[in-house]
Amino acid sequence: MSTNDKLPSRGENFSEWYNQLVLKAELADYAPVRGCMVVRPYGWTLWENIQQALDRRFKETGHVNAAFPLLIPKSFLEKEKEHVEGFSPELAVVTIGGGETLEEPLIIRPTSETIIGHMYSKWIKSYRDLPVLINQWGNVVRWEMRTRLFLRTLEFYWQEGHTAHATSQEAEEETIRMLNVYADFAINEAAVPVIPGLKSDQEKFAGAVRSYTIEAMMGDTRALQSGTSHFLGQNFAHAFDIQFLDWNNELQFAWTTSWGLSTRFVGAIIMTHGDDQGLVLPPKLAPIQVVIVPIHKNDAEKSAVLEVVERLRQELRGFRIKVDDRSEVTPGFKFNDWEMRGVPLRIEIGPKDVEKGSVALARRDLPGKAGKSFVPQQGLSIQVEQTLGQIHKSMFERALAFRQGNTHDPQSYDELLQVVQTGWALSWWCESAECEAKVKEASKATTRCIPLDQPGGEGRCIVCGEPARRKVYFARAY
Amino acid sequence: MSTNDKLPSRGENFSEWYNQLVLKAELADYAPVRGCMVVRPYGWTLWENIQQALDRRFKETGHVNAAFPLLIPKSFLEKEKEHVEGFSPELAVVTIGGGETLEEPLIIRPTSETIIGHMYSKWIKSYRDLPVLINQWGNVVRWEMRTRLFLRTLEFYWQEGHTAHATSQEAEEETIRMLNVYADFAINEAAVPVIPGLKSDQEKFAGAVRSYTIEAMMGDTRALQSGTSHFLGQNFAHAFDIQFLDWNNELQFAWTTSWGLSTRFVGAIIMTHGDDQGLVLPPKLAPIQVVIVPIHKNDAEKSAVLEVVERLRQELRGFRIKVDDRSEVTPGFKFNDWEMRGVPLRIEIGPKDVEKGSVALARRDLPGKAGKSFVPQQGLSIQVEQTLGQIHKSMFERALAFRQGNTHDPQSYDELLQVVQTGWALSWWCESAECEAKVKEASKATTRCIPLDQPGGEGRCIVCGEPARRKVYFARAY
Numbered sequence: 001m002s003t004n005d006k007l008p009s010r011g012e013n014f015s016e017w018y019n020q021l022v023l024k025a026e027l028a029d030y031a032p033v034r035g036c037m038v039v040r041p042y043g044w045t046l047w048e049n050i051q052q053a054l055d056r057r058f059k060e061t062g063h064v065n066a067a068f069p070l071l072i073p074k075s076f077l078e079k080e081k082e083h084v085e086g087f088s089p090e091l092a093v094v095t096i097g098g099g100e101t102l103e104e105p106l107i108i109r110p111t112s113e114t115i116i117g118h119m120y121s122k123w124i125k126s127y128r129d130l131p132v133l134i135n136q137w138g139n140v141v142r143w144e145m146r147t148r149l150f151l152r153t154l155e156f157y158w159q160e161g162h163t164a165h166a167t168s169q170e171a172e173e174e175t176i177r178m179l180n181v182y183a184d185f186a187i188n189e190a191a192v193p194v195i196p197g198l199k200s201d202q203e204k205f206a207g208a209v210r211s212y213t214i215e216a217m218m219g220d221t222r223a224l225q226s227g228t229s230h231f232l233g234q235n236f237a238h239a240f241d242i243q244f245l246d247w248n249n250e251l252q253f254a255w256t257t258s259w260g261l262s263t264r265f266v267g268a269i270i271m272t273h274g275d276d277q278g279l280v281l282p283p284k285l286a287p288i289q290v291v292i293v294p295i296h297k298n299d300a301e302k303s304a305v306l307e308v309v310e311r312l313r314q315e316l317r318g319f320r321i322k323v324d325d326r327s328e329v330t331p332g333f334k335f336n337d338w339e340m341r342g343v344p345l346r347i348e349i350g351p352k353d354v355e356k357g358s359v360a361l362a363r364r365d366l367p368g369k370a371g372k373s374f375v376p377q378q379g380l381s382i383q384v385e386q387t388l389g390q391i392h393k394s395m396f397e398r399a400l401a402f403r404q405g406n407t408h409d410p411q412s413y414d415e416l417l418q419v420v421q422t423g424w425a426l427s428w429w430c431e432s433a434e435c436e437a438k439v440k441e442a443s444k445a446t447t448r449c450i451p452l453d454q455p456g457g458e459g460r461c462i463v464c465g466e467p468a469r470r471k472v473y474f475a476r477a478y
Numbered sequence: 479m480s481t482n483d484k485l486p487s488r489g490e491n492f493s494e495w496y497n498q499l500v501l502k503a504e505l506a507d508y509a510p511v512r513g514c515m516v517v518r519p520y521g522w523t524l525w526e527n528i529q530q531a532l533d534r535r536f537k538e539t540g541h542v543n544a545a546f547p548l549l550i551p552k553s554f555l556e557k558e559k560e561h562v563e564g565f566s567p568e569l570a571v572v573t574i575g576g577g578e579t580l581e582e583p584l585i586i587r588p589t590s591e592t593i594i595g596h597m598y599s600k601w602i603k604s605y606r607d608l609p610v611l612i613n614q615w616g617n618v619v620r621w622e623m624r625t626r627l628f629l630r631t632l633e634f635y636w637q638e639g640h641t642a643h644a645t646s647q648e649a650e651e652e653t654i655r656m657l658n659v660y661a662d663f664a665i666n667e668a669a670v671p672v673i674p675g676l677k678s679d680q681e682k683f684a685g686a687v688r689s690y691t692i693e694a695m696m697g698d699t700r701a702l703q704s705g706t707s708h709f710l711g712q713n714f715a716h717a718f719d720i721q722f723l724d725w726n727n728e729l730q731f732a733w734t735t736s737w738g739l740s741t742r743f744v745g746a747i748i749m750t751h752g753d754d755q756g757l758v759l760p761p762k763l764a765p766i767q768v769v770i771v772p773i774h775k776n777d778a779e780k781s782a783v784l785e786v787v788e789r790l791r792q793e794l795r796g797f798r799i800k801v802d803d804r805s806e807v808t809p810g811f812k813f814n815d816w817e818m819r820g821v822p823l824r825i826e827i828g829p830k831d832v833e834k835g836s837v838a839l840a841r842r843d844l845p846g847k848a849g850k851s852f853v854p855q856q857g858l859s860i861q862v863e864q865t866l867g868q869i870h871k872s873m874f875e876r877a878l879a880f881r882q883g884n885t886h887d888p889q890s891y892d893e894l895l896q897v898v899q900t901g902w903a904l905s906w907w908c909e910s911a912e913c914e915a916k917v918k919e920a921s922k923a924t925t926r927c928i929p930l931d932q933p934g935g936e937g938r939c940i941v942c943g944e945p946a947r948r949k950v951y952f953a954r955a956y
Contacts, residue, residue: 029597029600031546031593031597032551032593032596033547033549033550038546038597041544041612043544044542044545045542045543047545048543064523065519065523065526067516067635069511069514069516069633070548070633071619071633073510073511076510090576092572092574092576093574094570094571094573094586095572096570096573097570097621097632098567098568098570098621099567099569115509122507134519138617143576154549154575
């Protein structure tokens with residue numbers, strides 16, 4: 001597919017739009033092993049920007065990074081009952097090393113609670129060693145059957161935070177703190193509105209006491225779980241014997257948490273903001289924030305234009321910019337190309353702009369005339385900064401309005417089943433597994449989360465009519 | 479082992495000094511799987527600082543990052559004959575995925591030339607697509623038998639650059655460019671003097687036409703290969719069919735390179751600079767550049783001292799600093815502790831310093847009185863910056879003088895065999911595999927590299943007496 005071939009429209013076939021766009025924008029490609037992906041430079045730079053934005057927040061909240069091994073003895077997984085049940089079907093197993101069959105097979109980590117729990121039991125001896133606040137950036141492998149680039153791949157990239165605390169309360173606070181860090185990141189860096197909330201027992205992490213999530217609505221109204229934070233109680237501390245001497249010199253089991261956000265979030269960005277022309281990337285994370293396209297018809301024009309371009313490139317060096325000076329394609333081709341790649345802001349400079357001391361700005365989030373303006377070259381850096389800020393704001397507001405417009409308050413069970421076909425429902429729920437299963441069976445919609453922000457009061461379960469204390473989001477999900 | 483237990487001295491047992499220091503300074507720990515390591519936060523922060531210093535240089539030389547999969551079909555490795563011979567004995571093999579035996583076993587990448595070659599053959603069609611300049615930060619697995627923390631582990635962390643070019647000359651230039659990037663990094667960030675040079679055919683990378691290396695002398699005079707850059711010719715382009723249409727519209731095979739530097743370099747830093755008190759970390763890479771130790775005997779002193787400490791913490795916020803305000807240990811304990819951990823500069827502040835408006839500075843690289851000075855609090859930031867610069871310079875010069883003092887110019891084969899027991903030899907060599915093998919057999923010393931910087935002229939091979947065009951370093955190596 002050449003770069004100017006047309007994408008399927010989102011309305012026509014959202015799923016194909018997504019698949020083709022990821023390839024066409026050169027975010028990722030299929031690897032030769034089923035279900036694995038290659039993250040190409042444009043996609044990886046986006047991920048690096050996500051990493052930096054998160055890592056800064058992790059360090060500000062007192063965390064440090066470390067690296068734990070990829071390979072875990074198979075027996076480790078079996079020490080936590082729910083954990084092994086959850087992950088056993090998804091394991092990649094190394095049985096041969098250095099030409100010899102291994103005595104104990106090793107698994108490639110699907111997540112690192114077990115290996116990290118083992119190490120924490122060695123390191124933590126006293127309350128003085130607590131809290132331990134460690135994060136790891138790395139790759140994990142889960143043998144998924146139905147895979148899609150970024151959304152669900154055999155190998156994926158993520159960060160996993162693992163913390164240990166002296167008290168239950170501290171661990172719970174940490175769990176919520178990191179959930180809030182994710183929400184803050186999603187909103188303020190990615191312009192992705194998210195709902196922070198609690199997972200149901202059926203949907204929680206295998207081995208957790210409670211799992212929290214940030215849920216986002218994609219452009220087809222499906223939900224995407226975009227980051228999770230787990231309060232693990234003392235489950236892993238018991239399984240791996242993480243004990244410490246407390247202030248009274250008595251042995252106690254530690255309280256642990258884990259929290260993760262993965263390359264799946266790249267999918268969240270694509271599906272929250274993209275349109276029929278392609279990607280629309282949030283300015284703070286975009287690999288290229290500003291593309292400059294020089295326009296000229298002859299050598300005299302070219303040299304006058306490029307002189308200004310060079311000056312502006314200098315002025316804009318605080319931004320991630322790209323000058324597209326290719327001679328083998330037309331400006332129109334370039335406009336389409338960079339729109340497809342989602343660059344937030346385009347600057348066009350032609351001979352008239354040189355004369356007038358102006359440039360044309362084109363916002364990616366407002367296609368056509370609405371997003372176009374002519375501004376002086378003087379003070380361009382400030383103008384660009386302000387415009388990128390406006391783009392972020394308008395992307396967020398549009399996504400929020402879309403979610404609100406597609407979130408329903410059904411008045412009956414039948415209406416619930418109907419509205420979740422094209423949106424989310426926020427409804428009272430009695431919190432029984434039966435009601436949850438019934439909805440899933442009838443509509444494929446699952447409980448996404450019990451939002452932390454509740455309306456208050458009480459209601460009747462939308463499914464069974466029994467008293468309900470909290471509302472829950474029902475939605476079809478990725 | 480508690481933190482103030484004594485290390486073995488380097489002279490007594492260098493190897494045990496190294497092993498115990500890595501554990502004691504909390505750089506790394508043994509993982510439950512034989513030969514794997516956990517890189518602890520202090521060690522990982524050092525690695526992150528190495529990563530940033532290198533990544534900046536990679537980007538300045540036009541490279542971008544991407545991520546290729548961990549799992550590679552076994553058949554891929556077999557496409558390049560020398561490559562498979564080199565790596566086959568070291569493979570970790572996944573034979574089970576999702577509970578099923580795999581039709582084709584997958585290997586965990588020991589290096590990524592094959593999978594990247596496969597992708598490049600998809601992406602590269604025309605000379606316009608070249609050069610491709612991609613780097614990857616990641617983990618690889620090699621099933622080593624004799625392992626040591628950082629120096630040789632089953633799983634290790636590294637970057638591997640993989641580039642493709644239209645001409646042989648461009649690829650050769652790239653190979654040397656990246657070798658020079660490594661040398662520049664080693665010297666200017668890590669204060670590790672290195673010799674850039676060419677590997678012998680016996681010592682080169684499996685599948686390369688030519689391999690280059692930076693070699694460093696460790697504190698026991700052994701050599702450590704600290705980074706390598708390979709000119710791969712068209713070997714991998716033939717094996718993976720990386721072809722492009724050239725300017726004349728004719729199909730050509732691309733020319734490729736690869737280059738890597740790993741967590742092994744952490745070992746280079748430890749063994750180049752460390753002393754009997756522990757680590758001595760180069761200021762530009764040290765996780766903590768400056769530690770402030772407040773000294774006080776009573777509450778009045780404490781509050782006066784901590785007020786100054788807080789002010790200086792603000793003034794020094796441009797540095798990576800740590801205030802050690804632990805109350806359960808003495809200042810003397812803290813001095814030893816941070817010396818063992820290699821913090822380049824210590825600032826002591828006691829009641830007298832508060833009175834005088836001064837602080838005591840103690841340089842890690844000059845133990846005792848020689849490294850101690852008293853300076854005004856006023857302008858401390860500039861003083862610290864200058865002192866860290868001096869520390870870097872003096873660490874580099876000391877390591878260089880050590881290497882020079884232990885590099886010999888033996889006049890006979892017998893003398894060669896003798897000097898390589900306690901140092902390096904720089905000698906004329908006829909470049910035959912036989913002479914190289916003979917020295918190895920007799921002394922365990924191998925050819926480390928033919929330095930790019932040659933004395934000129936000609937000589938006689940130190941082993942066989944035949945004419946020789948270039949000198950080579952012989953040394954025992956890690």
